[in-house]
Amino acid sequence: MNRIKQAFKDRLWLGVIIVGLFAGLIGGGIALGINNLVQHHEEVTSTRVPAGSNKSGGTKVNKNKADLNGExxxxxxxVQGAVVSVINKQKVQQSSGTLGIFGYGSSNGSSDSSSDNKLETASEGSGVIYKKSGNSAYVVTNNHVVKGSNALQVILSNGKKVNADLVGADSATDLAVLKINATNVKTVASFGNSNSIVPGQDVLxxxxxxxxxxxxxVTKGIISAKDRTLKAGTDGTLTSVIQTDAAINSGNSGGPLINMAGQVIGINSMKLASDTQGSSxxxxxxxxxxxxxxxxxNQLIKNGKITRPSLGISMVDLSNVTSDQQQSVLKLPTSVSKGVVIMDVNSGSVADTAGLKKYDVITKLGDTQVTDAGSLKAALYKYKVGQNAKVTYYRDGQQHTATLHLTKSADTTSTDDSQQDNN
Structure with missing residues (x-):
């Protein structure tokens, strides 16, 4: 009897448990369903575009909280008032005849045609006014901005256009100086010491x-490097320049690079950038x-040109000479792989006086190693006319030295772009 009662109790509890579980599942499902319905309703409500008037959608301009007088x-x-645009005008040949079926003919019906030259804008660049003296003001820009011009004009910061005269230009450093009327010039720029700049410094x-x-x-950036060595001008002379990440595009050439005190620490040159990289x-x-x-x-103002020492030679880079010729003709030791080969010596020149001859290979000037024509010119241009310089060279496989008396000079505004370089 007790067993029957116990079995009955067990079945009763099992039923209660089963019913409880079943009720829980149903209740949970109902709760989950209700929760999903609520979430769906909220999503629909929150994403639906509200109806009604749009009058409350207006706004206003608030007071500018930014510092408008920052560094x-x-x-x-x-400096802005001292920055100008430089216009290079060149002659363009135009026919004065009328255009007929078979080309140009004169208005009187003859086959002869006449032409005249008209000045048109060939290129534009930038510049900066650095000096005002009496009725004259002076602008520095790039040589390549003014090169080949038949006339020059300057557009001042106020939009006034004035004529400009070329005081002097230097292709080796890609610099030129212009002179304009100072009547409308209100601002001049000053130069800061470029030896004092540091990488990371803010510039404009x-x-x-x-x-x-x-x-x-105006564009803003930093000094990326203060002493990069690049080839400048058309003669491949190596020069030390400032590298910056401030945007410099075509037309910026000749404009100033300034520090946060408004001092000019460099003259921008797109020519150097394009020549070096080959592309933008x-x-x-x-x-x-x-x-x-x-x-x-200062030299251009004084003399109208830059006078530098000249060796009086024509030369080629040793790298352009085959290994066989380096051994058979120049008789160079295998340890010598860089330098310049003298191809001709002008009679009475500095090199001639020092005893240098054809096929001598220059490897050093002063304390500077000579690797090519550009490095030789860079080393030579550190000297002034009248100074002495020691040159190291190889002749018939033997190393020699000589003293160059730099009494001769050359106007470096004219250059030779041929494979055989002159100096």
Whole structure:
């Protein structure tokens, strides 16, 4: 009997458990369903575009909380009035005849045609006014901006267009100085010491990228490196330049690179950037250091040109000579792989006086190793006319030295672009 009662109790509890579980499942499903319905309703409500009037959608302009007189803005304002656009005008031949079925003919019916030259804008660049003296003001820009011009014009920051005269230009450093009427000049820039700059320093580039339509455009960046060595001008002379990531585009050439005190620490040169990279590269621009700029300006103002020492030779890079010829003709030891080969010596020149001859291989000038024509010119241009320089060279496999008396000079505004370099 007890067993029957116990079995009955067990079955009763089992039923209760089963009913409880079943009720829980049903209740949970109902709760889950209700929760899903609530979430769906909320999603529909929150994503549906509200109906009604749009009058509450208006807004207003609030007071500008940004600092409008920050360091960069003040630096720009202090120099902006001195930055100009430089217009290179060149002669374009035009026919004065009328266009007929078979080409141009004169208006009187004869076959003769006449032509005249008209000045048109060939290119545009930038510049900066650095000096005002009496009725004259002086602008520094790049040589390649003014090269080949038949006339020059300068557009001032106020939009006034004035004529300009070329005081002098130097292809080796890609610099030129212009002279304009100072009547409308209100601001001049000053030069800072480019030897004191440091990588990471904030700078601004100002100029006319893509032409005078965008005059006085300012871009901001930093000094990426202060002493890059690049080839400048058309003669491949190595020069030390400032590298910056401030945007410098075509038309910026000749404009100033300034520090946050508004001082010019370099003259931007797109020519250097394009010549070096072969194409437009974002974030890499170059500027000629202000200390070099001031040195060149003062010589151009004084003499109208830059006079540098010249060896009086024509030369080729040793790298352009085959290994067989280096051994059979030049008789060089295998340890010598870089330098320049003298191909001709002008009679009475500095090299001739020092005893240098054809096929001598120059490997060193002073304390500077000579690797090619550019490095030889860079080393030579550190000397002044009248100074002495020691030259190291190889002749018939033997190393020799000689003293060069740099009494001769050459106007480096004219260059030779041929494979055989002259100096």
């Amino acid at each position: 960069a803005s003040q630096a720009y304002k202090s 580039a100002i100029g006319s990228p893509m032409g005078s339509e965008y005059a006085n455009t 590269v974002e974030g890499i621009g170059f500027a000629i250091p202000s200390n070099e700029v001031v040195t060149i300006i």
